[in-house]
Amino acid sequence: MDAIDQRLLTILETNGRASFAQIAETVGLSKTPCWNRVQALEDGGVITGYRAELDRSRVGLPLLAFVDVAIDLGRHQAFEEAIAQVPAVLECHTTAGPFDYVLRVALRDVEALDQLLRTELSRLPGVKTFSTRICLKTVFQARPLMAASGTQP
Template sequence: MLSKTDIAVLTALEADARLSFAQLGQAVGLSKSPCWKRVQALEQAGAIKGYRTLLDPAVLGLEVAAFVSVTVAFDRHAEFEQAVARHRAILACHATIGEADYLLKVTTASMADLDHLLRQELWRLPGVQRFTTTMTMRTVKDDGLLTSALPRP
């Protein structure tokens, strides 16, 4: 179970992973050394998986985002998941319960590129039986913080 201090450290880092240990410690009420040890412990425990830079897809020319619900043959799930993990345009893949087996988040530079992805690549992934695509018109929220969903001790 995470302590209040652990949650405070995670919340601060999730909002700004570029904080120095001195800044982080000041934000959560710890000195630099104990703060560094706390972060190390959270990394070793797997609570912190890594650090990334958030990029703006539109600035990078990735204008089209879509969600694709995919149904896969019963005996091909492992192969499908391996192929999805390697695919550059698939940003996220979630195994689901419901009409489809998976929900993919994809992004491309154009509608023509999305068409190519769907018609020439996605349907050729192992075990794909059918899929439906939902286009996004605009992103309302894409910066949710996991720490905001944590139960508070």
């Protein structure tokens, strides 16, 4: 990946709706070579998709929580298969430390969170214990990966 590819990724990550004409002009290419490079980044698995970012509150899911989960040894695969089927779970990451996973969940209110914890999460395969933190305020989210790499358009 060269500097032009990095600039293309930076632009697309911050504005996935940018036209190829806009992108090409910004990186100093014509449209066809620009399109070819983006296609190669998609084919190579660097670009994994495009999507709209939604406001949780405006779609009825204002409560954000993080749930740390400890699993019985040998039950990780079963847990991972089961947790992937829980719609309120936006993300699931394995972790090092006292818990095996951290989940990011979005729900309508505290009652829905209580219901999720009591009737769904606690009954998933291998769940030993969990600890929940409710987010009071999101300072920022979804920082672009290319920003973390220090690449600028």
